[in-house]
Amino acid sequence: MGKISDLKQEMTAWRHYLHAHPETAFEEHNTTEFIIDKLKSFGITELYTDFAPTGVVAIIQGDQKGRWIGLRADIDALDILEDNDINYRSIIQGKMHACGHDGHTAMLLGTAKYLAENRHFAGTVVLIFQPAEENEGGGRVMVENGLFDRFPIEAVYGLHNQSNMQLGYFYIAHGELMASYDVFEITVKGLGGHAASPQKGKDAIVTASQIVTSLQTIVSRNTNPIDSLVISVTQIHSGDTWNVLPQEAIIRGTVRTFNAQIQDMAEKRIKEISQGIAMAYGAKADITYQRRYPATINHPSQAEIAIKAATHIVGEDKVIIDPKPSMGSEDFAFMLQKTPGAYVWLGSGQGANLHNPAFDFNDEILTTGVKYFAELVRQELGK
DSSP: OHHHHTTHHHHHHHHHHHHHSOOOTTOOHHHHHHHHHHHHHTTOOOEEOOSSSSOEEEEEEOSEEEEEEEEEEEOOOBSOOOOOOOTTOOOSTTOBOOSSHHHHHHHHHHHHHHHHHOOOSEEEEEEEEEOOOSSSOHHHHHHHTTHHHHSOOOEEEEEEEETTSOTTOEEEOSSEEEOOEEEEEEEEEOBOEETTOGGGSBOHHHHHHHHHHHHTHHHHHHSOTTSOEEEEEEEEEEOSSTTEEOSEEEEEEEEEESOHHHHHHHHHHHHHHHHHHHHHTTOEEEEEEEEEEOOEEOOHHHHHHHHHHHHHHHOGGGEEESOOOBSOOOTTHHHHHHSOEEEEEEEOOSSSOTTOTTOOOOGGGHHHHHHHHHHHHHHHHOO
């Protein structure tokens, strides 16, 4: 695969441009235009932009007919102020590619160029440049808008760089890889008053504090210790001054697990605990609970194909099978619910963690990612 290695300099330039011009969920208009221009320059003309407000789907036909597979990259950035002294630092104030989606996009563009020039496979490759992975569920939007209904994709594959995992190593699970992602908001409504006369009010802050503490018992006392569940309160908002008991307090947080039954239980208990404590303190609690992303669970057969592809590229000693899953989440899960597939991690070596202002994608793994995607095509669509 020498030709793929020759793409490194070009892919690095693409990646640096994308890094300097980050765009967040469903605002990736310049990114989408950049992707389309590159795809057209490779001679890829079957392009679709109607599966999401932003994002691109490109079709590459092999020189023989056969099965359909999908390769996906996320393209969005984050609302983070960059803290890197590099010549391709973000020029968009308060936004940056702090998760490496600029690298994922460059990898899939490199794959597109390689496949467009080497169509020696039997079937069709669908390249999915997906927007809004961070928080807004662009993967769900593309699925709901019929991506897998319009195209008979039989298997779908995705990849994510992972900082502080061994450089060039693949981490591939046969099943659970990343957790579901739910969010909740609890609005505690009390009776405001003077801080000097708390007995005349219903203290929303005290009530909210009791709720926050008690929510942790869902993990410790309602969940089997063998199972995984994380409930994190991430925001509390209440009050405006020193001498007033506020009328209202707002609690926000996340719930993460791998098991749908535990998910159901956690939602039920959050509501019961919040409403019960509020009632005990003479207040009221209104709860909003949203299920954002399901758990990312690979299909065993496609995981085996991914393992074979990765092993072919980097060798058996650099493929870690069934690593410990992460409680982080990924909206590629929506695609895995629709069709069989596998999501893998590719180690990018030592550096700042994902979502850190000092994060920068390691360009050394660009060609590794393209070789992996190309080998997946060979494994799935080889003649």
